[in-house]
Every structure is written in C-alpha cells, then in structure tokens.
Amino acid sequence: MNGDDKSIITYRIVFEEFNGKVNGYSVTDLDGAHETKNTIVGTYDKKTKLFSFQEKEILYTKSKFEESAFCFVNFSGKVKLVNNTSKVEGTFKGLYKNKTKCIDGTVTLVGSHKIYNFANKVNKKIQKSKKVDQETKNKVNPVKMIDSLKINKLSKDQNLNVFWESKKVVIEIFDAGQEDGDIINLYHNNVIILENYKISNNKKILSIPINLAVKNEFKILAVNEGLIVPNTAKIILIDENRTFELLSSFKRQESASITIIKKSSE
Template identity: 45%
Template sequence: MFKKSKYFPFILILLLFNDAIYSQDEQEYLGVIKLNDSSFISYRLNLIEDTNLISGYSITDIGGDHETKSNITGEYNSKTNMLSFKEVGIIYTKSVVSDYDFCYIHFEGKFKNIDSKKNIEGKFIGLYNDGSNCINGEIKLRNIEKIEKKAKKIDKLIQKSKRVDNTTKSKVSVIQTLDSLKMNILKPNQNLTMFSASSKLKLNIYDAGKVDGDKINIYVNGSIFLRNYSVDKNIKQLTIPLSSKSTLIEVLAINTGTISPNTAKIEIVDQKNNINTLTRLKQGEKTSITIVKINSF
C-alpha cells in the first residue's frame, strides 16, 4: 500500500545494483517501487510460501511520513513459474486514514521458484478498495540478507580506504543505515493508526538501550493511564480495552533523562499482530497511536 511520497532512502540506490539474491523458506526483500510518474518509494516485502500459497506483509515508504504495513496474500504456480501477490489489508499506517486514499499493489510475474536465487522485478497495478485503478508502476527488489552482505563489504572498504579521514569513517556506516530502516520510529506529533479486531490491546514498555532515567506519561482517550513512569529494562505491561470505534493512545515525554532524546521501546500487541515501535522525543513532546476497530472502518 502506498501514498505518493518524496521519501526514499538514498542508500538503497547503491545497494540495489547488486544482482546477488539469497533465498530461504521465509524470504525478506528490500528495494523500491517506481511509479509511472518516475517517483520512487522504498518497499520491503516478506514472503512465506506454504504449498504454493503465499502470505506475509509489505512495508511501504520505510521511515517516511506515509510508512504503511499491509498484509500480503497470493500464490505461486510451480508449473508456469508465475508468482502473484497483492496487498489485502492495512496493519498500520502513518498516513491520514481515508479508505479511498490507499492504493494496494497487485503483482504478477515470472519467478523460477520460491527457493530460487532470482530477484523480484516486474510491473504492478495499483487498485483502490473498490477495484478502481489508482496508479501503476514497477517493482525492483533484492533479498535483504545479500544486501546486508554487500553493505558490510562497503563498510570494510570505507574503513580501509586511505582517502577517507578517520572522522568520516567513524560517522559513516552503511549497515547501520540499513538497520535504521528496520526501526519503526514514533516521531513527535506523528500518529500511527493500527487496525484491530481485538477487544483489548497490550502495550509492553521498556528501555531497549541504556537506562538513563527517561520518564513518560501514557494517556488513553485524553485521560491519564500511566503517570510519571521511569522506563527501564523491566517490561511494563498495560492492558487497554478497545470498547469504542477508535481508541487514542498518547505518549508524552516528561524529561530526556541523562541522554537525549527520550526513548522508549513500545510493543503494540493484539490477538493477531505485534508491532515494535521506538519513541524519540524531547521533553514535552508527544506522539500518538490510534487503534481503529476493523469492523467500524
């Protein structure tokens, strides 16, 4: 699923020229989708194959203002070597939610087999929920493990280079840039919308890095739910009832501890999904999570 966006991690351009690809039962791919208007959007794809049936998820506009995770369903025909998949529903999005704003990718192309060492490339069509066309384009994906291997080689070349000064060497890391793309950052004044059919939700809150005295407040629908909590290595579990069509959860940074910014690892868990997020807030800044009941959307 995508909305048009100018965001695109430049580092992918370098790595996508590597033709190598790694395959495994559950495969992860990273790359871009190119829209017909020539704009690029970062794209991550997880594929699981079980007796020719495809499941998994996609993440579009990684780290951007419109980052969206969608469910994937499809099939692989081993006789014709055709792979087809489509995005069928949103798990979460950082876009403003409107049913007809979202364009779902439908892809079909030749693929030797799910365990082959082939790239995923080809044209896709984009469809709204009502089946009408939105925007089409092309997919260009490489296996994530091979991209990471390529990144490590580039980092080694940079560290060995006599043309790069030590200050630059200490600041530049392609592999760290890739790792940052895996993190779901909750930015100040940003809202993440999650879709859920559950009657309740769990938040697991802890410090995944160095404990430095960060404190937060948690609000649910405008009322204080957790006050002046010091985030540490111990997991603080909150159970939040989802009794209304929409539930607003807000995280407020009370301070920045001894190391700025205020960071808290927050796992959002319902009966089907587990979304790992990380807040990065200055004192007084707030980020929010909106839970929308699927049967009301």
C-alpha cells in the same frame, strides 16, 4: 516502485512460501510520512519462477486515514537468481478497495542478503578508517540502519493509525538497548495512565479496555532525554494474536500518538 507520475517509492515485503502459497506483509514509504503496512497473499511457481501477490488489508498507516483513498498493490513478476542473490522484477496494478484502478507501475526488489553484504562491506571500511572518531563510527553503522527499518519508528508529531479487533489494548514498554534514564508519560484520550515512567529493560505491561465505537488515542510524551539523546522506547501493541512493534524517538517534550481504529469486516 513507480507509477505514471514517475515517482519512486520505497517498498519492502516479508513473506513465507509453502507449497506455492505466499503469506506475509508489505511496507510502503519506509520510515516516511505515509508509511503503511499491509498483509499480502499470493502464489509462487517454482518451475516458471512466477511470483504474484495482492495487498489485502491495512495493518497500520501514518497517512491520514480515509479507507476509500488507499491504493492496494496487485503484483506479478519473475524471481531471478544470480550468484545466489534474489531479485524480483515485474509490474503491478493498483486498485482501490472497490476494485477500481488507481495507479500502475513497476516493482524492483532486491533480496536482503545482497543488501546486508553491501552494508557489511561499507561498515568494515568505516570501522577501519582512522579519519573517523569512535563516536561517529558507532552512529554511522549501515547494518544497524537497515535493521532499524524493520521496526516502525514513531517520531515527533506523527500519528499512527492501527486497525484493531479486540476490546482491549495490551501495551508493552521497555528499553531494548542501554538503560539511560529516559522518562515518558502515556495518555489515553488525554487522560494520563502512566506518569513520569522511567523506561528500563524490564517490560512494563498495561492492559487497557477500549470501546471501538469511539475514538481511542494513545499519546506518548518524552519528559526528558536521559543520558543518551534522544528519548527512545520500544513499544509493542498486542491485539489478540497480532503484534505491532514500534520504536518511539523524541527530544524533550516531544510527543506522537497512536489511534486505534476498528478493523472493518470484509
């Protein structure tokens, strides 16, 4: 994905198509400092292979929030099928929320099936190599790296702005892998609401009332690093019928925050 300045930006879309209508979401700048997730709607014509979609609303962003500065993708292009591998190529127009132009560019997307096939081949070579020790083999797994991009990562000093509708925040915290004694503190507007909590495979569920008229910031702090570095926690935020999955990853005493912002009405 690129614009007039010739920069390349990572871009991922996930969608479902039913009777020619497309619904899903996009993620820009995957695992980057400006990672942003938007809902998308569009159409697909099976006869002409024409695929089009528009980004509609921001679900979350790591960028400093200034709604008027966000550029929404409006894409139109062809879907190509070569040897059972899907590829989407086309152009997009970037528009601000007030419909004025911000940037134009091109999009080239490759179906995940091809990427996973390639990653599996690379991983098999790594696993068979006698020059690589087992610990490194476990860490350098291309398939796991691709899977990790499906979940938003929350790293040191980052802030995630999440756009919210309901008057409460339901938070689920658990260890999605091996329990290793990771301990965290959780704060709401600098008031501790979960202290020295040891993360386990069992979900800790919190339901916190909020006032959307004021700032609501949740900070996660790593108290230790457990037996396996770094300190990691799977965090799910639930806003009525919407969920946001996060994976925090910190060294000892590192922290990051989540800011709840009232979703603007269209």
